Amino acid sequence: MKLPLTGCAYFLDIDGTLVDFADAPTRVRLDLALPGLVETLYRSSGGAVALITGRSLDSIDRLFPLRQLPAAGQHGLERRTAHGQVTRHPGPVRALDGARRVLAGVVARHPGLLVEDKALSIALHYRRAPRLASYAHRVMRLLRVALGDQYCLQRGKRVVELAPAGRDKGAAIASFMLEPPFIGRTPLFIGDDVTDEYGFAMVNQLGGYAIKVGPGRTKARWRLPDVAAVLAWLTSGTPVPQRTAHARKR
Ligand SMILES: [Mg+2]
Numbered sequence: 001m002k003l004p005l006t007g008c009a010y011f012l013d014i015d016g017t018l019v020d021f022a023d024a025p026t027r028v029r030l031d032l033a034l035p036g037l038v039e040t041l042y043r044s045s046g047g048a049v050a051l052i053t054g055r056s057l058d059s060i061d062r063l064f065p066l067r068q069l070p071a072a073g074q075h076g077l078e079r080r081t082a083h084g085q086v087t088r089h090p091g092p093v094r095a096l097d098g099a100r101r102v103l104a105g106v107v108a109r110h111p112g113l114l115v116e117d118k119a120l121s122i123a124l125h126y127r128r129a130p131r132l133a134s135y136a137h138r139v140m141r142l143l144r145v146a147l148g149d150q151y152c153l154q155r156g157k158r159v160v161e162l163a164p165a166g167r168d169k170g171a172a173i174a175s176f177m178l179e180p181p182f183i184g185r186t187p188l189f190i191g192d193d194v195t196d197e198y199g200f201a202m203v204n205q206l207g208g209y210a211i212k213v214g215p216g217r218t219k220a221r222w223r224l225p226d227v228a229a230v231l232a233w234l235t236s237g238t239p240v241p242q243r244t245a246h247a248r249k250r
Contacts, residue, residue, distance in 0.1 A: 075121070223243070
């Protein structure tokens with residue numbers, strides 16, 4: 001598949017898609033070419049580029065300082081339109097205070113764990129201490145139960161997050177697709193993780209291109225092997241992403 005520059009709306013996950021994982025989200029290393037690459041895509045597509053990520057908008061802007069790009073942060077809990085208008089989930093922020101206190105104690109006892117407090121949601125990372133995976137999930141499950149059904153868990157690669165229920169990457173993409181300059185275009189979404197499956201499902205429904213980075217079961221019909229391949233494809237339109245096994249079976 002050649003990179004279709006005109007007529008497409010580009011939705012891009014960040015970690016594991018545009019940048020390789022580091023032991024903490026603040027320590028990722030951007031490929032030097034990445035900011036320019038995103039800027040070129042933004043201009044050549046008439047501004048139809050949005051970042052769709054678990055990071056907060058603040059964290060996105062620290063990574064991409066060139067331009068405040070359209071973006072959905074915290075898996076869609078906050079969103080910045082192409083006109084720069086920011087909407088945030090109206091969830092009660094203080095509801096997470098109990099969880100904050102518990103997690104501060106957890107991290108004090110287990111320094112290998114890392115809490116990423118994004119105000120509307122809280123992520124517990126165990127990338128530096130993978131042996132604590134089941135412990136981290138257990139703590140977060142208990143906190144979710146204590147918060148009730150208004151909250152859900154989002155599981156990712158060596159991270160588990162507590163967030164208000166009802167928003168996901170698919171819903172965020174759908175919101176963008178109703179607004180200029182995205183409206184009327186064919187959506188293309190590239191992501192690597194479990195939470196990106198909501199985005200893949202939405203893009204499939206809209207007749208677009210869902211591209212999974214790396215191995216694993218997926219609803220996406222296209223695949224690229226790693227971050228380097230994503231950057232190469234976005235740069236040159238080649239190599240051609242492979243159809244996923246899932247798609248071949250159809
Ligand atoms: Mg990712």
